[in-house]
Amino acid sequence: MAGQARIRIEGLTKYYGDKLVIDGVDMSVAAHEVVCLIGASGSGKSTLLRCINRLVDWDHGTITLDGVSVEDPAFGRTGLQKRIGIVFQSYNLFPHMTVLDNITLAPRKVHRIPRAEAEETARGLLASVGLGDFARAYPEQLSGGQQQRVAIVRALATRPDVLLLDEVTAALDPELIGEVLGIIRGLKDDGLTMVIVTHEMGFARDVADRVCFLEGGRILEEAHPARLFTTPENPRTAQFLERIIASGRL
């Protein structure tokens, strides 16, 4: 791992009611690094991801972005959201807005960028993901893969330093997964820092600089994908990967 940690998580603990969902996680992500979080449903990986941009609150521990706590008042109400973007499994585009309005909403209303400038940026980003002709379309007129590409563009519209991806291909038909993964690979080549929760092991092996295996709210093993997917050290990791292989997903 090269360079100073862009994101550092220390001793993170979170309960949902009485249930411990994150159990003392320590983790860091360097600038330009791509980290994949894998694990079974309920292992805490999505919750961990959503703590990073404060979509959910936690009980103990700290998360820092470039050495500054994400809870620091210096970020203001919107500074953190400008620097950390997130893409959701179910896209969560606003159905009553055009693609262009979806993308420019935050730049215009939150970050006070003039409409013309925001739209120019948005059109450029749309073209880069192959959706240049869809600026005036509504989300329901698009396929799932196209909607998810719009959601990625929306998250990138404020030029964030970090992109969080929460099972972004899980809701897609198999033939549409490739187009979304292709975009993410492109972002990695551009040097974007990403934390990716995924069930696509082939993709994780391909794109990740480091893979973390979570179970019961803890990171049981983390390693370069070439190592983790071939010679897992933790028997639980091995067991998880065996099940994945048995189901034909690796």
Next chain:
Amino acid sequence: MPLPPRRRRAEWRAALVPALISLASIVVVFGALAWFVTSAEQWPRIRHQFFNIEAMQASFPRVLAGFWVSMRVWLTALVCIAIWALVLAVLRSLRAPVFAPFRLMVVIYIDFFRGVPVLLLVLLFGFGVPALALPGLPNSALFWGSVAMVLSYSAYVAEIYRSGIDAVHEGQRAAAKALGLSEWQTMIHAILPQALRNVAPALMNIVVALQKDVALLSVLGVRDAVREAQIYTATTFNYSSLLVAAGLFLLATIPMARLADYVTRRDRERRLQRAG
């Protein structure tokens, strides 16, 4: 997208026969009913009391003038209810702890105004408040009766709005929050437009209900359609004027009800389309 195939002539002909049969059936059944009613021994008296053409003509101008008052009250109240109920619903839906007192106030407001009969509120406001002779405020029963209608209906409409707000998927809030929108901006740009679309059919039914409930103001002596018809009845002992008023209300409410049906149907098709 290919257009649906054109209806062929044979299909048109096939549809004609059932249409003719239903038409004939309607003529027979309603004809028999009309014959049965008009051949009754008491029919001439009924016709004289309720369907007296001369009395209808004589009362029509006054009832129509009263109906115009009713419709003005209806339209004004509609606008006030739409806005006031929205304020109530939004206040109740804001989740930040700072808004707790407002949430509580709205809950109490809705419990009160939904739990008390509208007629009672109309009497209370229409007779009670003008008696206070408050400085700087209108003193008419019409004004304060309308205020009572607005306060009462807003409680219902606020709950309809709120159900629409609650029905917007949680993911929409998460997306807005992740983009840095404030709770207020989230409400205005992301939640409300979807919520209003969700509840349009339910709102249309309220619009129709209010259209005839404005007749409650007649108990205050407001000279609306019902009151004017009543005045005529009191001087002539003929009830045809009330049927004139009924006819005018039907002329207004039936198209509104059809419009409500149309909005509901379109909404359902939109949902089905999305689900498909």
